[in-house]
Each structure stands twice: as structure tokens, then as C-alpha cells.
Amino acid sequence: MTTSTLGVPVASSDDRQIEWRRIAPWLAMQAGCLLVFVVGWSPVAVLVAVALYLIRMFAVTAFYHRYFGHRSYTMSRTMQFLGALLGATAVQRGALWWAAHHRNHHRTSDGEGDRHSPHTHSFWWAQVGWFVTRGAWQTDMSQVRDFAKYPELVWLDRHDRVVPAVLLVALAALGGALQRFYPELGTSMAQMVVWGFCISTTVLFHVTASINTLAHLFGRRDWPTRDHSRNSFWLAVLTLGEGWHNNHHWHPGSVQQGFRWWQIDITYYVLRAMSLVGLVSGIRPLPERVRR
Numbered sequence: 001m002t003t004s005t006l007g008v009p010v011a012s013s014d015d016r017q018i019e020w021r022r023i024a025p026w027l028a029m030q031a032g033c034l035l036v037f038v039v040g041w042s043p044v045a046v047l048v049a050v051a052l053y054l055i056r057m058f059a060v061t062a063f064y065h066r067y068f069g070h071r072s073y074t075m076s077r078t079m080q081f082l083g084a085l086l087g088a089t090a091v092q093r094g095a096l097w098w099a100a101h102h103r104n105h106h107r108t109s110d111g112e113g114d115r116h117s118p119h120t121h122s123f124w125w126a127q128v129g130w131f132v133t134r135g136a137w138q139t140d141m142s143q144v145r146d147f148a149k150y151p152e153l154v155w156l157d158r159h160d161r162v163v164p165a166v167l168l169v170a171l172a173a174l175g176g177a178l179q180r181f182y183p184e185l186g187t188s189m190a191q192m193v194v195w196g197f198c199i200s201t202t203v204l205f206h207v208t209a210s211i212n213t214l215a216h217l218f219g220r221r222d223w224p225t226r227d228h229s230r231n232s233f234w235l236a237v238l239t240l241g242e243g244w245h246n247n248h249h250w251h252p253g254s255v256q257q258g259f260r261w262w263q264i265d266i267t268y269y270v271l272r273a274m275s276l277v278g279l280v281s282g283i284r285p286l287p288e289r290v291r292r
Contacts (some may be wrong), residue, residue: 018134057207061240068083072253075281095147096148100139100141116212175190216228223290231243256286259290
């Protein structure tokens with residue numbers, strides 16, 4: 001990693017080296033999607049895949065992004081750990097790693113130090129290339145000092161393969177049990193692994209990453225931010241509210257990203273419901289300057 005004249009970290013040629021050994025399991029997971037043509041499908045396997053997509057997308061948007069990335073609300077240390085644990089099932093590294101990169105993104109958005117900007121890099125580099133390189137592998141703890149003091153979060157960050165491995169084994173066990181005890185469902189262990197883990201996780205990753213790319217290329221610009229962030233209804237639907245990206249970059253500190261009544265933000269609705277039963281608190285509202 002080198003530094004520009006403005007003091008912004010810039011990737012060197014060594015930083016852009018792909019970590020083939022480290023990403024081998026991640027690549028195998030995506031290649032495993034092709035096994036769908038071998039194992040087939042069943043309603044149960046597809047239902048599990050969709051359910052895990054939605055649950056883990058919420059974990060990424062509510063916990064990784066809006067909590068660890070922006071501290072837009074508060075919660076207990078137990079809930080904080082559970083949020084990081086659930087987020088880790090998304091196979092997008094640990095909460096500290098995710099938040100550190102995201103905070104740097106806001107600091108350098110679409111600029112020289114933004115690792116995943118489609119304006120300073122190619123589309124595919126911004127979508128997936130940066131994620132698999134040496135420069136992006138380490139967690140910059142200086143970006144997340146507020147959370148780096150919790151040893152349980154540091155452990156999850158250092159051992160980010162453990163939770164996905166547990167999920168994989170659990171899905172295989174579930175599929176095996178259904179195959180043995182409920183054969184009428186037509187679900188096998190292989191189907192549960194391919195649909196519940198490989199397909200669900202791969203789609204989850206690329207839809208999440210589309211906020212880095214598509215949401216900086218296509219859509220409406222309702223606010224004059226210094227970057228190229230845009231609002232997209234369809235991305236908001238797929239990501240449970242993250243598609244209102246121009247809104248978010250205009251006021252990143254708010255837990256609410258859908259600024260208008262018609263801007264669907266499922267993550268915000270669920271967090272509001274959680275606040276009513278005391279699971280989260282201190283939700284930071286929209287300031288008056290963005291209300292109409």
C-alpha cells in the first residue's frame with residue numbers, strides 16, 4: 001500500500017495480486033453453483049436458499065453496514081456479537097473487515113483511494129476483483145478502533161471461515177436428515193448444499209457488491225453528493241433498502257435510507273420493530289434538512 005500526495009491510501013501493484021490460495025474455497029463455492037444441473041432442485045431447497053438470502057442480506061445491511069459501518073443505532077454487547085455472528089454467515093469476511101473498508105469508501109468515495117469504485121477502476125474490478133486481492137485482505141484496525149476493543153469481534157474477524165463452515169455443515173446435515181426421514185419432499189443433502197449455501201451465498205455476494213458498482217452508475221441523483229452515488233428502486237428491493245444509495249451518501253449517519261414514504265427500506269422497518277421490543281435503541285433519525 002502506498003500513499004498519495006493527499007494522504008489517501010492507494011493500491012500498489014503488489015496490493016493488486018490475487019490471493020489464489022486464500023480465495024480457493026470462495027471460488028469453489030461459486031463454481032459449486034454449476035452442480036445445480038446435476039443435483040436438480042426441490043421446493044424445500046429453493047425455499048431455504050431464498051430464506052437464507054433474505055436473512056443474511058438483512059444481517060449485512062442492518063448489522064455490518066448500518067451498525068458496524070455507521071453506528072446509526074446502538075445495541076447491547078450481546079446483540080452486537082449476535083449481529084456480527086449472523087453477518088459472518090454471509091461469507092463477506094468479518095464485521096470489522098467489512099466496516100473498515102466501508103468507512104474508507106465513504107472517506108474516498110469514487111476517488112483515488114476507493115478500492116471498489118467503477119469510476120476509478122474497471123466494472124469487474126469494482127464488483128469482485130478488489131475483494132480477492134492482497135491489498136484488501138487485511139483489516140485496517142485504525143478505521144474501526146471503536147469496535148476493535150471487543151475480543152469476540154476480533155476473533156470472528158480473524159477466523160472468518162469458521163461460521164460459514166458451520167453453516168455449510170448444518171445445511172448438509174439438514175439435507176441429509178430430510179432425505180432420510182422425509183423422502184417425499186424430494187430434497188437431498190447435495191441439493192441443500194448447492195441451493196442453500198452455494199447459490200444463495202453467491203447471489204447474496206454479487207447483489208451486495210452491486211451497490212458498489214451499479215448504484216454508482218445507474219439511477220437517480222436526488223442529492224448533490226461529491227461522488228457518483230445514485231438511487232435505484234430495484235436495487236433497494238433486492239438489498240432490502242440499500243439501493244437508495246444517493247440518499248445514504250447524502251446523510252450516511254441515518255439508519256433510514258429511504259427518505260420518502262414510497263422509498264421502500266425493509267431493513268429500516270425491521271430495525272424500527274426491533275427497537276420497539278428493546279433489541280436495538282438510539283436509532284438516529286433523518287435530520288430536518290432532508291425532510292420534505
